[in-house]
Amino acid sequence: MKNLSLLNQIDQKRLELHRLIKQTGNLLDPVVLQKSQQLDRLIVLAYKQNDECREE
Numbered sequence: 001m002k003n004l005s006l007l008n009q010i011d012q013k014r015l016e017l018h019r020l021i022k023q024t025g026n027l028l029d030p031v032v033l034q035k036s037q038q039l040d041r042l043i044v045l046a047y048k049q050n051d052e053c054r055e056e
Helices: 001-024 030-055
Strands: none
Touching: 001 030
């Protein structure tokens, strides 16, 4: 269940990132970079959780 919530968060951040890129038209905009970093952290967390599940 925790993983599903995390996947939903990742999807939401991805959509937000796409909207920001479309609005700004600039991949180097500080707001775009911040959103991208937030998405990166969520993805890394998902990978870590997935690895922990495999070890059990």
